[in-house]
Amino acid sequence: MSPSKSSSKYKLYYFAARGRAEVTRLIFKAASIPFVDETFSKDQWPGLKSTMPTQTVPVLEMGGEKYPDSGAIVRWAARKFGLSGKTDGDQLRVEEALAGAEEVRSLFLSWFFGTDPQSKGELEEQLKQKATKFLGRWEALVKETRASQRVYTYMVGTSLTAADLAMLDILEQLSSVHSIDLNAFPKLLNNKATVSSLKPIKQYLETRAHYPF
Ligand SMILES: N[C@@H](CCC(=O)N[C@@H](CS)C(=O)NCC(=O)O)C(=O)O
Known part of the structure:
Protein backbone atom coordinates (compact mmCIF):
# COMPACT_ATOMS: atom_id res chain seq x y z
CA MET A 1 0.00 0.00 0.00
CA LEU A 83 -18.92 23.58 1.99
CA SER A 84 -22.38 23.63 3.57
CA GLY A 85 -23.12 27.39 3.25
CA LYS A 86 -22.22 30.32 5.47
CA THR A 87 -25.58 31.62 6.71
CA ASP A 88 -28.72 29.79 7.82
CA GLY A 89 -30.40 30.80 4.57
CA ASP A 90 -27.43 29.60 2.50
CA GLN A 91 -27.40 26.29 4.38
CA LEU A 92 -31.07 25.73 3.60
CA ARG A 93 -30.45 26.47 -0.06
CA VAL A 94 -27.50 24.04 -0.16
CA GLU A 95 -29.68 21.35 1.46
CA GLU A 96 -32.43 22.04 -1.08
CA ALA A 97 -29.99 21.67 -3.97
CA LEU A 98 -28.56 18.42 -2.58
CA ALA A 99 -32.05 16.96 -2.05
CA GLY A 100 -33.18 18.01 -5.54
CA ALA A 101 -30.04 16.58 -7.11
CA GLU A 102 -30.57 13.28 -5.25
CA GLU A 103 -34.10 12.99 -6.64
CA VAL A 104 -32.94 13.68 -10.18
CA ARG A 105 -29.99 11.28 -9.79
CA SER A 106 -32.23 8.43 -8.56
CA LEU A 107 -34.49 8.82 -11.57
CA PHE A 108 -31.48 9.13 -13.87
CA LEU A 109 -30.03 5.84 -12.54
CA SER A 110 -33.39 4.05 -12.99
CA TRP A 111 -33.54 5.37 -16.56
CA PHE A 112 -29.89 4.54 -17.28
CA PHE A 113 -30.29 0.92 -16.18
CA GLY A 114 -33.77 0.48 -17.71
CA THR A 115 -33.90 -2.27 -20.34
CA ASP A 116 -37.58 -2.50 -21.32
CA PRO A 117 -38.03 0.08 -24.13
CA GLN A 118 -41.54 1.15 -23.06
CA SER A 119 -40.76 1.73 -19.39
CA LYS A 120 -37.44 3.34 -20.37
CA GLY A 121 -39.37 5.82 -22.52
CA GLU A 122 -41.75 6.59 -19.65
CA LEU A 123 -38.84 7.01 -17.23
CA GLU A 124 -37.12 9.37 -19.65
CA GLU A 125 -40.25 11.55 -19.78
CA GLN A 126 -40.46 11.61 -15.95
CA LEU A 127 -36.74 12.39 -15.73
CA LYS A 128 -37.07 15.17 -18.28
CA GLN A 129 -39.91 16.79 -16.31
CA LYS A 130 -38.19 16.48 -12.93
CA ALA A 131 -34.79 17.61 -14.20
CA THR A 132 -36.22 20.55 -16.14
CA LYS A 133 -38.09 21.78 -13.06
CA PHE A 134 -34.99 21.40 -10.86
CA LEU A 135 -32.65 23.06 -13.36
CA GLY A 136 -35.15 25.85 -14.08
CA ARG A 137 -35.43 26.77 -10.42
CA TRP A 138 -31.64 26.92 -10.02
CA GLU A 139 -31.14 28.77 -13.29
CA ALA A 140 -33.21 31.54 -11.65
CA LEU A 141 -31.40 31.31 -8.28
CA VAL A 142 -27.69 31.10 -9.17
CA LYS A 143 -25.59 34.16 -8.39
CA GLU A 144 -23.28 35.76 -10.93
CA THR A 145 -20.15 37.56 -9.68
CA ARG A 146 -18.11 39.69 -12.05
CA ALA A 147 -14.36 39.58 -11.32
CA SER A 148 -11.72 40.88 -13.75
CA GLN A 149 -12.70 39.67 -17.22
CA ARG A 150 -14.99 36.85 -16.16
CA VAL A 151 -18.40 36.15 -14.73
CA TYR A 152 -18.25 33.49 -12.03
CA THR A 153 -21.44 31.69 -11.12
CA TYR A 154 -22.19 30.01 -7.81
CA MET A 155 -25.36 28.23 -6.77
CA VAL A 156 -25.46 29.80 -3.30
CA GLY A 157 -23.65 32.91 -2.05
CA THR A 158 -20.43 33.98 -3.76
CA SER A 159 -18.18 30.98 -3.20
CA LEU A 160 -18.10 27.23 -3.65
CA THR A 161 -20.52 24.98 -1.75
CA ALA A 162 -21.53 21.35 -2.06
CA ALA A 163 -24.51 22.60 -4.12
CA ASP A 164 -22.13 23.54 -6.96
CA LEU A 165 -20.51 20.12 -6.85
CA ALA A 166 -23.90 18.37 -6.92
CA MET A 167 -24.91 20.51 -9.90
CA LEU A 168 -21.69 19.71 -11.75
CA ASP A 169 -22.36 16.01 -11.24
CA ILE A 170 -26.02 16.23 -12.31
CA LEU A 171 -25.17 18.22 -15.46
CA GLU A 172 -22.55 15.60 -16.37
CA GLN A 173 -25.03 12.76 -15.89
CA LEU A 174 -27.84 14.53 -17.77
CA SER A 175 -25.57 15.21 -20.75
CA SER A 176 -26.28 11.60 -21.81
CA VAL A 177 -30.07 12.21 -21.83
CA HIS A 178 -30.53 13.60 -25.32
CA SER A 179 -34.12 14.76 -24.82
CA ILE A 180 -32.95 17.33 -22.26
CA ASP A 181 -31.50 20.51 -23.77
CA LEU A 182 -28.94 21.75 -21.26
CA ASN A 183 -28.29 24.85 -23.39
CA ALA A 184 -31.59 26.17 -22.02
CA PHE A 185 -29.71 26.69 -18.70
CA PRO A 186 -26.79 29.01 -19.59
CA LYS A 187 -26.14 30.21 -16.04
CA LEU A 188 -25.89 26.63 -14.82
CA LEU A 189 -23.47 25.84 -17.65
CA ASN A 190 -21.43 28.83 -16.50
CA ASN A 191 -21.62 27.50 -12.94
CA LYS A 192 -20.21 24.20 -14.24
CA ALA A 193 -17.42 26.11 -16.01
CA THR A 194 -16.66 28.11 -12.85
CA VAL A 195 -16.46 25.00 -10.68
CA SER A 196 -14.52 22.97 -13.26
CA SER A 197 -11.85 25.68 -13.41
CA LEU A 198 -11.10 25.66 -9.67
CA LYS A 199 -7.62 24.22 -9.31
N1 LIG B 1 -30.21 5.40 -0.29
C1 LIG B 1 -28.96 4.71 -0.54
C2 LIG B 1 -29.11 3.85 -1.79
C3 LIG B 1 -27.86 3.03 -2.01
C4 LIG B 1 -27.95 2.17 -3.23
O1 LIG B 1 -29.03 1.78 -3.71
N2 LIG B 1 -26.77 1.86 -3.76
C5 LIG B 1 -26.67 1.01 -4.93
C6 LIG B 1 -25.63 1.57 -5.88
S1 LIG B 1 -26.05 3.19 -6.44
C7 LIG B 1 -26.20 -0.37 -4.51
O2 LIG B 1 -25.52 -0.53 -3.51
N3 LIG B 1 -26.55 -1.37 -5.31
C8 LIG B 1 -26.11 -2.72 -5.13
C9 LIG B 1 -27.08 -3.56 -4.37
O3 LIG B 1 -28.11 -3.06 -3.87
O4 LIG B 1 -26.80 -4.77 -4.28
C10 LIG B 1 -27.84 5.73 -0.73
O5 LIG B 1 -28.14 6.83 -1.20
O6 LIG B 1 -26.68 5.43 -0.40
Whole structure:
Protein backbone atom coordinates (compact mmCIF):
# COMPACT_ATOMS: atom_id res chain seq x y z
CA MET A 1 0.00 0.00 0.00
CA SER A 2 1.34 3.47 -0.88
CA PRO A 3 2.09 5.90 2.01
CA SER A 4 -0.79 8.21 0.98
CA LYS A 5 -3.20 5.26 1.06
CA SER A 6 -2.14 4.00 4.46
CA SER A 7 -2.20 7.50 6.00
CA SER A 8 -5.68 8.49 4.74
CA LYS A 9 -8.29 8.75 7.47
CA TYR A 10 -11.10 8.18 5.01
CA LYS A 11 -11.97 5.37 2.63
CA LEU A 12 -14.93 5.60 0.25
CA TYR A 13 -16.31 2.34 -1.17
CA TYR A 14 -18.28 2.43 -4.41
CA PHE A 15 -18.55 0.82 -7.82
CA ALA A 16 -16.16 2.04 -10.53
CA ALA A 17 -18.74 4.68 -11.46
CA ARG A 18 -19.72 8.25 -10.62
CA GLY A 19 -23.25 7.24 -9.59
CA ARG A 20 -24.09 8.05 -5.97
CA ALA A 21 -20.45 8.57 -4.91
CA GLU A 22 -19.19 11.36 -7.14
CA VAL A 23 -20.44 14.34 -5.13
CA THR A 24 -18.56 12.99 -2.09
CA ARG A 25 -15.43 12.52 -4.19
CA LEU A 26 -15.76 16.09 -5.48
CA ILE A 27 -16.14 17.45 -1.93
CA PHE A 28 -12.97 15.66 -0.78
CA LYS A 29 -11.12 16.93 -3.85
CA ALA A 30 -12.40 20.52 -3.55
CA ALA A 31 -11.31 20.59 0.10
CA SER A 32 -7.97 18.90 -0.75
CA ILE A 33 -8.62 16.16 1.81
CA PRO A 34 -6.87 12.87 0.97
CA PHE A 35 -9.06 9.76 0.86
CA VAL A 36 -8.86 6.25 -0.49
CA ASP A 37 -11.22 5.91 -3.43
CA GLU A 38 -11.93 2.18 -3.14
CA THR A 39 -13.67 1.22 -6.38
CA PHE A 40 -14.72 -2.23 -7.54
CA SER A 41 -16.45 -3.90 -10.48
CA LYS A 42 -19.97 -5.36 -10.70
CA ASP A 43 -18.38 -8.83 -10.61
CA GLN A 44 -16.56 -8.11 -7.33
CA TRP A 45 -19.71 -6.76 -5.64
CA PRO A 46 -21.30 -10.08 -4.49
CA GLY A 47 -18.17 -10.79 -2.43
CA LEU A 48 -18.32 -7.36 -0.79
CA LYS A 49 -22.06 -6.83 -0.31
CA SER A 50 -22.31 -8.62 3.06
CA THR A 51 -19.41 -6.53 4.44
CA MET A 52 -21.41 -3.29 4.04
CA PRO A 53 -23.72 -2.15 6.89
CA THR A 54 -26.85 -1.92 4.72
CA GLN A 55 -25.55 -4.16 1.91
CA THR A 56 -25.37 -1.07 -0.31
CA VAL A 57 -22.75 1.49 -1.31
CA PRO A 58 -21.54 4.22 -1.10
CA VAL A 59 -20.02 3.62 2.30
CA LEU A 60 -17.51 5.86 4.06
CA GLU A 61 -15.06 4.18 6.43
CA MET A 62 -13.35 6.19 9.15
CA GLY A 63 -12.00 5.36 12.58
CA GLY A 64 -12.61 1.67 11.94
CA GLU A 65 -16.37 2.20 11.37
CA LYS A 66 -18.35 1.97 8.14
CA TYR A 67 -21.04 4.61 7.46
CA PRO A 68 -23.60 4.06 4.66
CA ASP A 69 -25.94 6.33 2.70
CA SER A 70 -24.86 8.80 0.04
CA GLY A 71 -27.03 11.64 1.37
CA ALA A 72 -25.69 11.28 4.92
CA ILE A 73 -22.09 11.11 3.70
CA VAL A 74 -22.43 14.15 1.39
CA ARG A 75 -24.08 16.28 4.07
CA TRP A 76 -21.52 15.32 6.72
CA ALA A 77 -18.59 15.98 4.35
CA ALA A 78 -20.04 19.34 3.27
CA ARG A 79 -20.32 20.45 6.91
CA LYS A 80 -16.98 19.00 7.96
CA PHE A 81 -15.02 20.63 5.14
CA GLY A 82 -16.78 24.02 5.09
CA LEU A 83 -18.92 23.58 1.99
CA SER A 84 -22.38 23.63 3.57
CA GLY A 85 -23.12 27.39 3.25
CA LYS A 86 -22.22 30.32 5.47
CA THR A 87 -25.58 31.62 6.71
CA ASP A 88 -28.72 29.79 7.82
CA GLY A 89 -30.40 30.80 4.57
CA ASP A 90 -27.43 29.60 2.50
CA GLN A 91 -27.40 26.29 4.38
CA LEU A 92 -31.07 25.73 3.60
CA ARG A 93 -30.45 26.47 -0.06
CA VAL A 94 -27.50 24.04 -0.16
CA GLU A 95 -29.68 21.35 1.46
CA GLU A 96 -32.43 22.04 -1.08
CA ALA A 97 -29.99 21.67 -3.97
CA LEU A 98 -28.56 18.42 -2.58
CA ALA A 99 -32.05 16.96 -2.05
CA GLY A 100 -33.18 18.01 -5.54
CA ALA A 101 -30.04 16.58 -7.11
CA GLU A 102 -30.57 13.28 -5.25
CA GLU A 103 -34.10 12.99 -6.64
CA VAL A 104 -32.94 13.68 -10.18
CA ARG A 105 -29.99 11.28 -9.79
CA SER A 106 -32.23 8.43 -8.56
CA LEU A 107 -34.49 8.82 -11.57
CA PHE A 108 -31.48 9.13 -13.87
CA LEU A 109 -30.03 5.84 -12.54
CA SER A 110 -33.39 4.05 -12.99
CA TRP A 111 -33.54 5.37 -16.56
CA PHE A 112 -29.89 4.54 -17.28
CA PHE A 113 -30.29 0.92 -16.18
CA GLY A 114 -33.77 0.48 -17.71
CA THR A 115 -33.90 -2.27 -20.34
CA ASP A 116 -37.58 -2.50 -21.32
CA PRO A 117 -38.03 0.08 -24.13
CA GLN A 118 -41.54 1.15 -23.06
CA SER A 119 -40.76 1.73 -19.39
CA LYS A 120 -37.44 3.34 -20.37
CA GLY A 121 -39.37 5.82 -22.52
CA GLU A 122 -41.75 6.59 -19.65
CA LEU A 123 -38.84 7.01 -17.23
CA GLU A 124 -37.12 9.37 -19.65
CA GLU A 125 -40.25 11.55 -19.78
CA GLN A 126 -40.46 11.61 -15.95
CA LEU A 127 -36.74 12.39 -15.73
CA LYS A 128 -37.07 15.17 -18.28
CA GLN A 129 -39.91 16.79 -16.31
CA LYS A 130 -38.19 16.48 -12.93
CA ALA A 131 -34.79 17.61 -14.20
CA THR A 132 -36.22 20.55 -16.14
CA LYS A 133 -38.09 21.78 -13.06
CA PHE A 134 -34.99 21.40 -10.86
CA LEU A 135 -32.65 23.06 -13.36
CA GLY A 136 -35.15 25.85 -14.08
CA ARG A 137 -35.43 26.77 -10.42
CA TRP A 138 -31.64 26.92 -10.02
CA GLU A 139 -31.14 28.77 -13.29
CA ALA A 140 -33.21 31.54 -11.65
CA LEU A 141 -31.40 31.31 -8.28
CA VAL A 142 -27.69 31.10 -9.17
CA LYS A 143 -25.59 34.16 -8.39
CA GLU A 144 -23.28 35.76 -10.93
CA THR A 145 -20.15 37.56 -9.68
CA ARG A 146 -18.11 39.69 -12.05
CA ALA A 147 -14.36 39.58 -11.32
CA SER A 148 -11.72 40.88 -13.75
CA GLN A 149 -12.70 39.67 -17.22
CA ARG A 150 -14.99 36.85 -16.16
CA VAL A 151 -18.40 36.15 -14.73
CA TYR A 152 -18.25 33.49 -12.03
CA THR A 153 -21.44 31.69 -11.12
CA TYR A 154 -22.19 30.01 -7.81
CA MET A 155 -25.36 28.23 -6.77
CA VAL A 156 -25.46 29.80 -3.30
CA GLY A 157 -23.65 32.91 -2.05
CA THR A 158 -20.43 33.98 -3.76
CA SER A 159 -18.18 30.98 -3.20
CA LEU A 160 -18.10 27.23 -3.65
CA THR A 161 -20.52 24.98 -1.75
CA ALA A 162 -21.53 21.35 -2.06
CA ALA A 163 -24.51 22.60 -4.12
CA ASP A 164 -22.13 23.54 -6.96
CA LEU A 165 -20.51 20.12 -6.85
CA ALA A 166 -23.90 18.37 -6.92
CA MET A 167 -24.91 20.51 -9.90
CA LEU A 168 -21.69 19.71 -11.75
CA ASP A 169 -22.36 16.01 -11.24
CA ILE A 170 -26.02 16.23 -12.31
CA LEU A 171 -25.17 18.22 -15.46
CA GLU A 172 -22.55 15.60 -16.37
CA GLN A 173 -25.03 12.76 -15.89
CA LEU A 174 -27.84 14.53 -17.77
CA SER A 175 -25.57 15.21 -20.75
CA SER A 176 -26.28 11.60 -21.81
CA VAL A 177 -30.07 12.21 -21.83
CA HIS A 178 -30.53 13.60 -25.32
CA SER A 179 -34.12 14.76 -24.82
CA ILE A 180 -32.95 17.33 -22.26
CA ASP A 181 -31.50 20.51 -23.77
CA LEU A 182 -28.94 21.75 -21.26
CA ASN A 183 -28.29 24.85 -23.39
CA ALA A 184 -31.59 26.17 -22.02
CA PHE A 185 -29.71 26.69 -18.70
CA PRO A 186 -26.79 29.01 -19.59
CA LYS A 187 -26.14 30.21 -16.04
CA LEU A 188 -25.89 26.63 -14.82
CA LEU A 189 -23.47 25.84 -17.65
CA ASN A 190 -21.43 28.83 -16.50
CA ASN A 191 -21.62 27.50 -12.94
CA LYS A 192 -20.21 24.20 -14.24
CA ALA A 193 -17.42 26.11 -16.01
CA THR A 194 -16.66 28.11 -12.85
CA VAL A 195 -16.46 25.00 -10.68
CA SER A 196 -14.52 22.97 -13.26
CA SER A 197 -11.85 25.68 -13.41
CA LEU A 198 -11.10 25.66 -9.67
CA LYS A 199 -7.62 24.22 -9.31
CA PRO A 200 -8.23 21.00 -7.31
CA ILE A 201 -11.40 20.23 -9.26
CA LYS A 202 -9.72 20.92 -12.61
CA GLN A 203 -6.87 18.56 -11.69
CA TYR A 204 -9.31 15.87 -10.59
CA LEU A 205 -11.50 16.15 -13.70
CA GLU A 206 -8.42 15.89 -15.92
CA THR A 207 -7.08 12.77 -14.24
CA ARG A 208 -10.08 10.77 -13.00
CA ALA A 209 -11.20 7.53 -14.64
CA HIS A 210 -13.76 7.81 -17.46
CA TYR A 211 -16.91 6.16 -16.15
CA PRO A 212 -20.05 5.87 -18.32
CA PHE A 213 -22.36 7.09 -15.53
N1 LIG B 1 -30.21 5.40 -0.29
C1 LIG B 1 -28.96 4.71 -0.54
C2 LIG B 1 -29.11 3.85 -1.79
C3 LIG B 1 -27.86 3.03 -2.01
C4 LIG B 1 -27.95 2.17 -3.23
O1 LIG B 1 -29.03 1.78 -3.71
N2 LIG B 1 -26.77 1.86 -3.76
C5 LIG B 1 -26.67 1.01 -4.93
C6 LIG B 1 -25.63 1.57 -5.88
S1 LIG B 1 -26.05 3.19 -6.44
C7 LIG B 1 -26.20 -0.37 -4.51
O2 LIG B 1 -25.52 -0.53 -3.51
N3 LIG B 1 -26.55 -1.37 -5.31
C8 LIG B 1 -26.11 -2.72 -5.13
C9 LIG B 1 -27.08 -3.56 -4.37
O3 LIG B 1 -28.11 -3.06 -3.87
O4 LIG B 1 -26.80 -4.77 -4.28
C10 LIG B 1 -27.84 5.73 -0.73
O5 LIG B 1 -28.14 6.83 -1.20
O6 LIG B 1 -26.68 5.43 -0.40
